[in-house]
Amino acid sequence: MDATDKLKSSYDIVIAGGGPAGSSLAIRTAASGFSVLLVEQKKFPRDKLCGEFISPECLPHFDQLGVSDDIQAAGGTALTETVFYKRNGKGVAVRSEWFGGKGATALGLSRSAMDDVLLSRASAVGVTVLQEATVKKLLLEDRRIVGVAIADKARNVHEVGARLVVDATGRSRSVARLIGDKRAEPTSAQHVAFKTHLRNASIANGVCEIYVYQGGYGGCNRVENGLYDLCFIASSRDVKRLGSSAERVMREVVFSNDRAAAALRDAEVAKPWLAVPIERFGRGKLIPGDGLITVGDAAAFIDPFTGSGMLMALQSAKIAAVAITNSKLSSTLLARKYTREYSDAFDHRLKVCSMLRFAAFVPFLAESTISILAKSENLREKLARATRSTSTQNT
Template identity: 35%
Template structure:
């Protein structure tokens, strides 16, 4: 192996990137993380953490801090379809450290994670966008540029910076093009192919909303779905996904106004529960947007560069499991590296990458399929109304649906798999 500036270079400082950096530093690795934006920053996200995510944050040494800052425990789940609202008990996670989940703003959570990474010795380079990665496992060259408020600093435009790394981890998320990495290959799995959807995602926060604390409503919208929740500092977060065609229709109907205004008008008029919760509310922030979502496994990755978090796989956000999958995929990778050889040989790294992709497929497939099914029901008014009738007479169906989606899952990961090359 050639001389490197760092053992592992992590691209992206979201929950996946920050948590893998913390874990690898804990194993004695020299870790560098590059994040293109300055924190705190907002992120399009429903901001709900289930008990499993809280357990994984405990493992990182952050669970109590997050629980202290987050909104109230989420003890109820609701199904809001047009004029109907069905409320049921959230299933409790039995035997775990956290019975219920909670919500915390991504400005807050991501900042906590990255600050913690820094305090643990991770070399955080921020705001720095990774442009290209070349080389082979054991000897990667990563090219990046400095950014200023997310924009390339003009004085820096022609200055390329380099970091040499033995090992690179791609945690750049899924909502923008990642850095160029050479020698891309499929990870071999064929199930749950990537689906480029026509869904655009939005999020904002409100003051003075009257949504009951501790309830997590799923919003069923014609041509979309969403969720709202009371998060940290009493603010109410609303996040949703809307089909491009639906949005276009609403825009034509609104004749003017920003995309955010159109989204808000659509939410208020499509769902009585949202209109009621926001009657006295004031928006704290503008509407943030990303998309289109690309749900499924993201099968192409560069040889020897494992992907974690959304960069590896994205579920429909209706089930609110994305942060959990990000934290889990990071934990799986770090666990596979727990007994690394002294010399990070290329064959070993490629084997870890393949093993990691296979474990993630096994761990996440069911959740992703279920999310796809729920999203279909929620976006189709006739199905959403039929589901509301069923849940109205049998609210336990809603509790069971939340249980299936993983809301009572524990964070523990028992890995018996080991890379074949050690």
């Protein structure tokens, strides 16, 4: 049976985007008894550009979502520390247990595997999952959003009613853009990110390495099947100068960091490169229209050097799920609850990251920060924790 044959004429909630934010929100709201449709434009499993460093605080979310066994079976790598390297190869370590508590580890696992586990779980708990389908249009009644038009892979269009539409489409905010959310319009990108998987990188098991260089930074850690995720950000100017070749950017820009060159020079590229422009960081509109909310990167994009974007995706989805359940989908109540809880959880950490961002893209500042932090483990732990939040211990 074609998946579109299962479509009902309306759902309580239609979620666009099957990344960690969309899938986890779907699982949580279905468990609370809502009828949920999840629309994902790609066919899973699919590769995704990401550092694939899963912060320790994500693991309790996996438990709550009922996917811990499947995540474990996917065979990732436990990561005990992240080492930030200056261009001269000197590094400073941040321990994973500072985030997740004594003995906690982060996890290196491909997005291909993690996202597939979450999407499959959504399907298993009763969410209608439509893959290779795109939310193309919002249906409006008296300026309130009452549904979506979905194009399937055969380009047939299906109109579906919804009491709530959720934009979980990541940094593209492609659903918010449909109602003319100006902040969702693409701007010219100052940075480009690249990702591949490598074989035979010289990196100790259990360590995530971050490299600072002119115009950006990159990271590498082991994932499953003996592979290493290499993901880096470079300035658009350098990328253009090097003919948009990922391999050249890696060799001429990333390898200007002595540690990156030593660890990765003899590694082999094992997967096709992925590349995406990075247009903006920080907050977008949380509630772009009546009947539409955003979660995950669509709500705010936190700087990748924090290794916490997936955590924010899972946390914002949990906060949204609680607000949806408590408000019984009354839009005014939902907007009030979600806005308040979201700000409590994320405003502080987004502010800290926006200050650190200046340093991250200027090697002199990044290296000065690393040097200062090298002197005090206490300071290091405090700053690392400030990129998360104390008020979200329960999320």
